[in-house]
Structure formats: C-alpha cells, structure tokens
Amino acid sequence: MTRLLAHSETRVVLCLLALLGAGEAGMRLYEGRLSKDVRHLETFEELAARISAPPQAGETRVLFLGNSLTRYGVDVAEFTREVAVSGRELVRVERLMPDNTAVADWYYAYRSYFADCDRAPDVLVIGFAGGHLNDAPSRHPERLARYYCRLSHLPELCRRDLLTVDARTGFALAGLSSLLCNRDRIESRALDLLIPGYQAGVQELNRRLTRRTAAPTRTPPTFHRLRQLLTLARGEGVEVLLAAMPVPQPYELAPELRQLADELGVRLIDCRRVPGVLPEMFPDGLHMDASAARLYTRFLARAWTASAPPVETEPDLAPPG
Numbered sequence: 664m665t666r667l668l669a670h671s672e673t674r675v676v677l678c679l680l681a682l683l684g685a686g687e688a689g690m691r692l693y694e695g696r697l698s699k700d701v702r703h704l705e706t707f708e709e710l711a712a713r714i715s716a717p718p719q720a721g722e723t724r725v726l727f728l729g730n731s732l733t734r735y736g737v738d739v740a741e742f743t744r745e746v747a748v749s750g751r752e753l754v755r756v757e758r759l760m761p762d763n764t765a766v767a768d769w770y771y772a773y774r775s776y777f778a779d780c781d782r783a784p785d786v787l788v789i790g791f792a793g794g795h796l797n798d799a800p801s802r803h804p805e806r807l808a809r810y811y812c813r814l815s816h817l818p819e820l821c822r823r824d825l826l827t828v829d830a831r832t833g834f835a836l837a838g839l840s841s842l843l844c845n846r847d848r849i850e851s852r853a854l855d856l857l858i859p860g861y862q863a864g865v866q867e868l869n870r871r872l873t874r875r876t877a878a879p880t881r882t883p884p885t886f887h888r889l890r891q892l893l894t895l896a897r898g899e900g901v902e903v904l905l906a907a908m909p910v911p912q913p914y915e916l917a918p919e920l921r922q923l924a925d926e927l928g929v930r931l932i933d934c935r936r937v938p939g940v941l942p943e944m945f946p947d948g949l950h951m952d953a954s955a956a957r958l959y960t961r962f963l964a965r966a967w968t969a970s971a972p973p974v975e976t977e978p979d980l981a982p983p984g
Contacts, residue, residue, distance in 0.1 A: 700731075700762040704810045707759065707776050714757040715782035721752035726759060728769050729790035732908050733760040735950040736790065738960040745964035757784075761810075765794075767801040767824060770892040771811040779813065783899040788963075789892075792910045796920060797884040800824040805837030823888070884917050893927050903929045906963055909937050909955070911945045937962045 714726050727737050739756045746754050759772060769789065777783055789796075801807055801824045812820065825831045896903050905924055907916055916933065924931040937959050944955035951959060 698762075704761055704806070707772065707810065710757050710759060711776035711780070711782055714755065714784050715777065718755065718785070719753065722755055723752055723786060724755045724757075724784040725786040725788060726757050726784035727788045727790060728759050728773065729908075730760060730764045730795070731762045731950060732792055732910070733758055733790045734762070735952075736908055736956050736959050737963075738953070738956045741957045741960040742964050745961050746968060749965070749968035751968050761806070763802060765799065765802070766791075766796050766888050766892065767799065768803070768807065768811060770888050770895075771801075771807055771816060773892055774816070774895060775811055775813055778895045778899065779815075783896070783901050786902045786904065786967075787896050788904045788906055788967075790906045790908050792908045793912075793914045794884065796886060796889045796905070798887050798889075800826065804830055804834050808834045808837040883919055886917075886920060886923050889920075890923060890927070893923070893929055897927055897929070903927075904967060905929060905931045907931070907933050907935050909935055909940050909951070909959055911942050911948060932963060932966045934959060934963055934966070 714724050718724055725742075727733050729737075737758055737760075739758065742756060743754055759776075761768060761772070773787075804820075804824055807820070807824065820834070821831065825834050893903055905920075913935070916931070916935075921931060923929075937955075939958045940951070940955045944952050946952055
C-alpha cells in the first residue's frame with residue numbers, strides 16, 4: 664500500500680512538472696504576444712545597437728528613455744520634423760519605454776544595454792512626471808531579472824531593490840522562468856476576459872495613482888539612483904535632457920533635482936505646462952492623446968534646439984477661462 668501511494672505521488676509530481684515544462688515552453692514561444700510592452704522589452708538589444716551605430720555626417724543620435732508616458736507622449740515623426748525646421752542636423756531617434764517603470768529600471772536598462780557595452784547615444788532624453796526620478800526600489804524586480812540586469816549587478820540589486828529574502832527568491836526564479844516573470848501580465852489578460860469593465864477599472868486606478876504621485880511628500884526626495892544614471896551618461900560624453908512631462912495633476916520639481924541637474928551639467932526642460940495641452944487630452948487620466956503628444960513633442964524639440972532654455976512656468980493644465 665505504501666509503495667502504491669509513493670508511486671501515485673511520484674506520478675502526480677511528474678505530471679505537474681510536465682505541465683509546468685509545457686507551459687514554460689509555450690510561454691517562451693508566445694511571450695511576445697502577451698502585450699506590446701513585452702514585445703518592446705525583447706527588442707532592447709536591437710534598439711541599443713541601432714541607436715549606438717556610428718552616425719552619418721551631421722547626424723545626432725537621440726534616445727528617449729522613459730515609461731508609457733514616453734510611449735504615448737513622444738511623437739517621433741513630429742520631433743524629427745521640428746528639428747529639421749530648426750536648421751539643426753539630422754536626427755536618429757529611438758525610444759526605450761517599458762511600461763510602469765521609473766528611474767531604478769531606467770538605470771539598469773541604460774547600464775546593461777549601453778554603459779556596460781560601450782554604447783552611447785549622442786543625446787539622452789529622460790521623460791518623467793511626479794516621483795519617477797525619486798529614489799525607490801523597482802516595482803517589478805522580476806522583470807529586472809529577465810529583461811534588464813546582468814549577474815554583475817546582483818550586489819547592487821541586493822542593496823537597493825531586492826531588500827527581502829522573498830524578493831531575492833522571486834528575482835532568481837523569474838530569471839529562469841518566463842511564466843513567473845510574466846505572471847502579472849497573464850493575470851491581467853485573464854481578468855480582462857473574465858471581468859466586465861476591467862479596463863475601465865484600471866483606468867480609474869491610473870487616475871488615483873496619478874493623484875497620489877502628485878501629492879507633496881513630507882520628507883525631501885533623494886536622487887542617488889538618478890545621479891548614478893546621469894553620471895554614467897555624462898561620463899560617456901552624452902548630452903542629457905530631463906524632460907518634465909505634462910500630466911493632468913500638477914506636480915512640483917524638487918529643488919534637489921534642479922541642484923543635481925546644475926551640478927552634473929544636465930539640462931532640465933520644464934514641459935509641465937505646454938500651450939494647448941488640456942485635461943481632456945488625457946483620455947485615460949494619465950497618457951496624452953495624439954494631439955497632445957504632437958504639442959508636447961514640438962515644445963520639447965524647440966526647447967532643445969533653442970539657444971536658451973524656455974522660461975519656466977508653474978504647472979496649470981486647466982482649460983482657459
């Protein structure tokens with residue numbers, strides 16, 4: 664009887680392992696179909712190679728680094744046209760824009776695909792809003808494991824991003840398993856199919872997160888991770904722009920951020936208030952529509968190509984009275 668039970672348990676374990684193996688193989692085969700963000704993550708190496716390839720005569724290589732605000736807010740064609748109008752040289756533009764990320768993720772992405780590989784664009788534009796540049800652990804350490812990081816980054820990861828045993832274990836497993844790495848995306852796809860109005864709920868959550876991000880903090884923010892990222896880029900001779908992007912909820916630019924930009928020779932371009940960009944141009948409560956993206960991109964391109972920075976104004980996205 665005991666042998667029969669042990670045999671049955673072994674079969675169950677083997678069946679589970681087979682199912683997990685089949686699921687892992689299927690996920691690796693169809694991983695890119697989960698979302699456009701996963702497809703984008705899988706192109707990091709190719710994107711880095713394109714933007715860092717030797718420029719043509721008079722060409723400037725511009726890399727936009729950010730999250731979904733950059734995905735929806737930067738119109739590459741508009742940027743290229745506006746730079747051409749200014750009389751400046753040709754530009755080669757790429758966007759590295761993984762969803763739901765902030766400076767911790769951007770630091771590892773730039774380090775892995777550019778700094779550690781002796782690659783560099785000519786210009787790095789970091790688009791942000793609210794607290795995206797403030798020191799904080801990555802929201803998705805499992806994605807760091809699979810898409811961003813190298814083994815050489817592990818000591819720093821443990822100091823700054825993987826602060827618990829659970830986080831470190833999850834990080835290690837996500838590096839081995841696509842299923843574990845993308846479990847939140849799989850859940851999201853399933854919920855979208857099973858729950859009516861799920862996407863509307865996600866949009867409402869985006870609005871609330873935006874309000875929370877814009878809320879003032881009691882303690883001054885710190886920017887150690889941003890300093891590391893800017894130091895990497897500036898050490899390679901890269902011109903760096905910090906672009907404060909428009910969102911529906913106003914937010915402040917910390918004095919410490921301005922001081923850091925001045926110290927490292929980085930230009931901070933205040934795009935929080937772009938003429939013509941109104942609250943109704945953010946259909947999901949966070950991201951710009953195509954019209955707002957063209958206005959923002961044009962404003963940013965003109966600010967970059969101008970001989971002097973534009974006069975900063977206080978953020979006010981309310982429609983004109």
